[in-house]
Amino acid sequence: MSSLQNSETSLAPVRVGIVGIGTVGGGTLKLLTENAAEIERRLGRALQITRLGARRDPKGIDISGYAVERDPMAVARATDVDILVETIGGTTVARELVLLALQHGKHVVTANKALIAEHGEELLAAAAEQKVSLVFEASVAGGIPIIRALREGLAANSIDWLAGIINGTSNYILSAMQQESKAFAPTLKEAQDLGYAEADPTFDVEGIDAAHKLCILASCAFGVPLDFQALSIEGISNITLEDIQYADELGYTIKHLGIAKRTDAGIDLRVHPTLVPKANLLASVNGVMNSVLVQGNAVGPTFYTGAGAGSLPTASSVVGDIIEVARGFGETERNSTPSLGFTELKPQALCSAEESTSSFYLRMTLTDEIGALAGITSTLAEFGISVEAMLQKEPRMADGEALATLIVLTHEVSKGAVDKALAKIKDMAVVRSDVTVMRMEQFQS
């Protein structure tokens, strides 16, 4: 046996308190127990669960062998806890709990994306004040160590952009709509029945959850303050099967992406359904898996995939963070890597929604008459929008009138220009439907 580090014999165990024994907290408890031997070999000392916080006994998880506090705040104040794990979720009690724990000099590990995206600035300041760690790998993309990749592995890079499938529910629904040729509503119902979507699916299908995660990724990528309000957010509830099939016909798959991009107009942060070329790695990620594609100025594109949710995959990241914090215990008692990868977060110019550029997919219904198409293309040209591809479907009869569906794929252009062109196009007599607008990304390096 060759000892490579920690020649000191038998360091005292690092003491862990877990508050919230649900899916993630229960997984954390299980993992700390079942993988204890391997973890001790990696850390060079044991992790000991000294205290649990649970308002009531959890279903299906035996916590009888532990010191259980009914008041979560008691764990934050306990003198026998070095690292507090917050897995209760939400942003009210969780915020109080984390602040209290930090004020009591405890390191905090959390999987709570909403908490970090919305209150991260306050909490990180409290951690810095107390010289303790606040880490949250599990808050983005479950078991994929993507925060660590940005913060450490790619730390030498200036990040050009990143794009991720970071909401498993949305990806499950879009994949199932495509594979089973089903509409949104019944597919959501099926996802709910299978436990892949919540009874109230708003957070997932309206893009809020993905936006929380993108907010955190953007800070890790660019060192900008956590600013949830800065994001432009669109979910998948308006995606039709028709659009999925047209996109397919044109060589694209529709994915719900979080995108953070450095542009001349500032940092562009947006969450929305996106047409992705089928050859791109992101297009082949189906079901509840998460993936992030990161373009660094030195490394080029790198791609990370894994389980984005679930008890043990998320616990894998929580416990990875516990190990990281515990590895820092020594003379300084503090992990030396900044939580977001930058020692100082610096506000940078943000790109407005109007200035934000990409290619676009436009779908509309036109009367099948001479000049209809020419009217559309000349209006697009008027606003500087050039067309990359166009698809006109066979006309169909409706109310005695021939109507045809037109799909236009544009070259890269600002959203502002598209909005202006569409305002004019919508008023044209030949246009007989709303215009569906979706972003397209080519992900060129």
Add this chain to the structure above:
Amino acid sequence: MSSLQNSETSLAPVRVGIVGIGTVGGGTLKLLTENAAEIERRLGRALQITRLGARRDPKGIDISGYAVERDPMAVARATDVDILVETIGGTTVARELVLLALQHGKHVVTANKALIAEHGEELLAAAAEQKVSLVFEASVAGGIPIIRALREGLAANSIDWLAGIINGTSNYILSAMQQESKAFAPTLKEAQDLGYAEADPTFDVEGIDAAHKLCILASCAFGVPLDFQALSIEGISNITLEDIQYADELGYTIKHLGIAKRTDAGIDLRVHPTLVPKANLLASVNGVMNSVLVQGNAVGPTFYTGAGAGSLPTASSVVGDIIEVARGFGETERNSTPSLGFTELKPQALCSAEESTSSFYLRMTLTDEIGALAGITSTLAEFGISVEAMLQKEPRMADGEALATLIVLTHEVSKGAVDKALAKIKDMAVVRSDVTVMRMEQFQS
């Protein structure tokens, strides 16, 4: 501006010496210069190149502004170097240089896989002795932060197995053979002309380079000592276009993989061409890209892809390591994460080549006569080998005799059983060719 860490104002720069200003050293120099501002924001202090080691002036890289030592050992002894970057390659001078630098209390960052795989034990012991860091993210899979993923992000897991495309040259050649329906020799020539293969391609095409990398990955995954001799190694030089096409017909792509697997018979470490189901993520990685698929017992499968070589991608990992080491500078002056992810490396039972199991692809030529096929299948059965699929091609005439190609895909079985069955099969009168044997992996979670 919110300061999250290092409230001390303007820490002194961390001083870096780079020895070997070739592809990787030159990229490191470029990256440290061009991304200096972003790196300083991440680190909280500057990285300063205080000394270069180059026996002669490099072509195409201007080093006139630096203090250049012609004797590499002078950089290892220099008092103004905190971190020495070794990018000269090879295992003789590089070993001496790294040992000398460690003995002089310098932290060492290297991209040298052969050095770590073959002398890592000795070098890590020297680093532990001196309480300095020796890190080598760039030694495996270029710009992909895979060592960090195993060592930190997935530290909570017991790793079940990993499989990686970790030699870009081999992957380029196999991809090109498949895409252009070309034989091995002309494809190698083309790769050499394009700079994707060396003039002497032995290290790449015979699997040595991949084996060096797998050796390092295995230590990070299982905490076993670095033991290059323990690996079973096979390259791609015997792969025929015929096998690539038969594999394709059966739904598989041939990839050159490094595989490390925890099995009941011990840890199985092998590098060889492998039939991979086309639906697996590894099958879609083409050209010089590298990818690693890791199965952890908590996280399930995770997948990492990026540039496996090249000046800036490799430098991305070198500089990432410099930042990691520099982040540890403080009261302890030492990064607290063990280089291989375990505080003690512990020998574990290794699986012998005979005990190693997988599915197999067998190809042979038979005389087209009654009973020929039955003779083969009954011999396979005799050694406990069950057949998953079989493909017999139309017979062709050769020397007045009808000969048919037979492809057999087996279920999982030990290599020992296959070897024994083949020893008998090769002697059968109906068998008119050598038997081509290749591994197949299904990568079930």
